[in-house]
Every structure is written in structure tokens, then in C-alpha cells.
């Protein structure tokens with residue numbers, strides 16, 4: 173392979189879709205599979221998923237959640253028990269109809285999400301107020317048939333995710349859980365993945381099928397399309413009633429419980445790629461990067477090699493004590509130039525070059541992936557400087573993404589402005605929308621934009637952007653992935 177093949181052949185600003193596909197495959201994050209619509213998550217992509225997973229897993233365990241596992245297959249009668257839920261998911265369900273050569277008496281759904289099978293178990297586990305709350309999370313994959321073309325991490329028929337399912341004694345407690353998780357998601361996406369989000373509720377039209385309401389996080393991609401980063405649902409008693417999750421209260425009376433569910437998927441990686449990458453490839457925020465610092469030793473003479481490697485090892489060891497993930501690329505079959513290209517493609521936040529001249533002047537050369545800035549740093553200060561620079565990169569990526577989001581956010585008071593915004597730059601369009609008519613549907617049909625969020629706190633009421641009705645609520649529209 174020549175170094176040209178290794179590089180991205182289109183510019184991100186000119187063809188985001190093609191650029192995206194090339195980054196995914198050339199950075200070896202994921203690959204296509206012979207099963208149409210399904211994606212192979214390669215080791216480097218999996219390592220990023222693990223970073224995200226470990227962080228979130230730690231956060232929810234700190235507040236009492238535990239992990240469990242539930243079956244892949246759901247009997248049809250269970251899936252049907254909550255009518256709206258069943259209707260909402262039916263078009264996407266893969267069905268198992270045979271076991272070996274025998275046709276099954278009852279079809280089994282491959283889980284599109286696990287509310288039904290989990291709530292059935294909860295109905296047996298929850299008996300008294302003493303059993304509450306139930307705070308369980310599951311790391312698994314779910315299958316939803318995708319009719320549109322595959323886009324790795326964004327649109328695949330199977331995806332890795334986590335689904336949390338909780339049971340509470342009161343509505344207030346369930347609603348608090350929904351918001352607690354939403355906030356953990358927000359912190360994960362903004363502080364770890366460096367992508368700013370809008371937080372709010374979904375409309376009736378856009379909510380999770382079966383939920384009382386859905387809260388969501390929405391990010392803006394550079395092409396002006398929004399992407400849903402995670403959802404946290406208040407299920408009220410919509411599942412506890414058909415599934416009979418009841419408990420004996422302190423008042424000695426029987427009560428239906430209140431449940432929630434919430435999830436994030438590997439889609440976060442798709443958003444990360446689109447948000448931060450550039451024409452050279454991926455750019456990873458340091459906090460989720462599997463390798464945060466790559467060392468490239470440069471020696472032309474055999475005699476230099478050992479001292480240079482020693483210096484690299486010494487600094488890497490010191491960084492290890494600061495919990496910084498490093499890799500020393502001492503592969504002899506590749507030139508330094510080749511290695512630079514490869515690690516730039518893979519988005520490693522910081523490259524450290526150490527050559528004979530660096531050794532002479534007792535320094536290292538630090539190269540930032542995000543800005544390309546090269547800095548000579550005394551070897552004695554290397555660890556502090558590297559740790560600080562990683563923090564700076566993390567901050568700078570979030571700052572840049574915030575600027576993009578701000579640039580791609582407009583306000584529309586009538587449909588002319590609205591259509592213009594959606595057709596030109598896209599982005600988030602803030603507007604007022606009336607509640608009790610077809611304005612939302614019509615806007616979607618006419619412009620392709622949907623309501624991404626209804627802000628949790630409404631600052632003011634205004635005139636509906638579509639019909640002009642006064643006293644309408646504030647919402648944010650966008651076209652989306």
C-alpha cells in the first residue's frame with residue numbers, strides 16, 4: 173500500500189458522507205460484513221467503545237445500578253403486551269420462526285429493545301416496597317431492520333448499546349431517575365466525547381413508543397444534520413400495568429410501580445468521528461482515545477537507537493503513573509513518515525518524536541493532532557507538559573464543536589425563514605410550535621425537519637411558526653441522521 177492509499181481522498185467539507193466512510197475504514201474502526209446492514213466493529217473501534225462504556229458504567233454503578241443480562245429472544249405474546257410499543261417496533265423486528273428444522277409454535281422476536289422481557293421478570297422480582305428500587309443496566313446488542321442504506325455506527329441493523337431499566341415506588345422517584353441519567357449522558361457526551369448537546373423532551377410524535385415521555389440529547393453535525401445521542405424515558409405505569417409489576421406498600425396496599433428505561437449506543441462514535449475529524453482522518457478527544465500519546469523514535473544510526481528508546485520508555489513510564497495511555501511505535505518495517513500518517517489517520521491526540529537532535533538538546537518534539545502545532549519540550553518537563561497538553565486538546569475540541577453548533581443554530585418566526593434555514597445551512601432552527609394540530613407533521617412533510625427537542629424549561633411562549641397560533645411552545649427543529 174502506498175501512503176496515498178492510506179490517506180483520505182476527499183475533503184471533509186466537500187463530501188462529508190464519503191469522507192466519513194473512508195475514515196471509518198482507513199482508521200480501521202469498522203468494516204462492512206457480508207450480512208447486509210450489519211457492521212464489524214474492529215479492535216480500534218471496539219477500544220473507543222470500551223472507553224465510553226467504562227466511563228458510563230462507573231458513573232451508574234456509583235449511584236447504585238448493577239449490570240445483568242437478559243435473553244436475546246422475546247416471545248411474540250410478550251412483545252404484544254404493551255400495544256403502542258408493539259405497533260411502534262413491529263416494522264423493525266427480526267423474527268425467529270424455526271428451531272432447527274421445526275417451525276416454532278410461537279414466533280420469537282430478536283430483541284429490538286428489552287422493556288418487555290425485562291419487565292416480565294420484574295413482575296416476579298418485585299413484591300414489596302422493600303424490593304424497590306430496581307436499578308439494572310444491560311450491555312448488549314439489539315436488532316432493528318434498517319430499510320435505508322447502511323452507515324457504520326449511525327445506521328446498522330444491529331448495534332451495541334446499553335439499556336437501563338429501573339423500577340420505582342413513586343412517580344417522582346422515576347422522573348428523578350430519568351433526569352439523573354440524562355445528566356450523566358450529558359456529562360459523558362460533553363466532557364468525555366467533547367460534543368455539545370441540546371437537552372430536552374421529545375414531542376408525542378417523536379417519543380419512544382410506549383413511553384409517557386422521552387428525554388433526549390441532540391448534537392449538531394458539521395453538515396447541518398442533528399444526531400440523537402441518547403434517550404432516557406419515563407415509562408410511567410405504561411409497562412407496569414400490562415406486565416403487572418405491583419408491590420405491597422408501607423400502607424399494606426398494592427400499588428403499580430413506575431418504570432424508566434434509557435440507552436446510548438455506538439452511534440456516539442459516529443458523531444465523534446463527524447464532529448472532530450479533519451482531512452487527515454480521525455481526531456480523538458484524549459479522554460476516550462485508546463492511545464493518548466504515541467512515541468515515534470527516530471534513529472538513523474544503530475548506535476542512537478538504544479538511547480532514544482530508553483528516553484521514550486522513561487517518559488512513557490512516567491505517563492503511565494499519571495494514567496496516560498501510551499504506545500511506543502518502534503516498528504522497524506515502517507519509516508517515521510509512514511507512522512506519522514498512520515497515527516494521524518487514527519486520531520491519536522499527541523505524537524512525541526524523539527530523534528538524535530532531540531537527544532543532543534535533551535528535548536522531545538510534541539505534535540498536536542488537532543492543531544498540528546509542533547513544540548519542543550525539555551525532556552525533564554515532558555510529563556507535566558504532555559498531561560497539560562492533553563487537557564488543552566480536550567477543551568479545544570469541545571470549544572470548536574461549540575462554535576460549530578452556535579454557527580449552525582438559527583431562529584425562525586415564519587415558514588419562509590424556516591425553509592430557508594433548513595435548505596441552506598441546515599442546523600438547529602429554534603421556533604414556536606402549537607400543540608394541538610398538524611403543524612409538526614406538515615413541517616416534516618414540507619421540509620424534512622423534525623422537532624429534535626422541546627426545552628425542559630420554557631422561557632416564553634410565542635406564535636406558531638406554521639399556523640401562527642399564539643401561546644405556542646418553544647421547540648428546536650432540524651433534519652437528522
Ligand SMILES: [Zn+2]
Pocket residue numbers: 605606607609611636637638639640641
Ligand atoms: Zn401551529
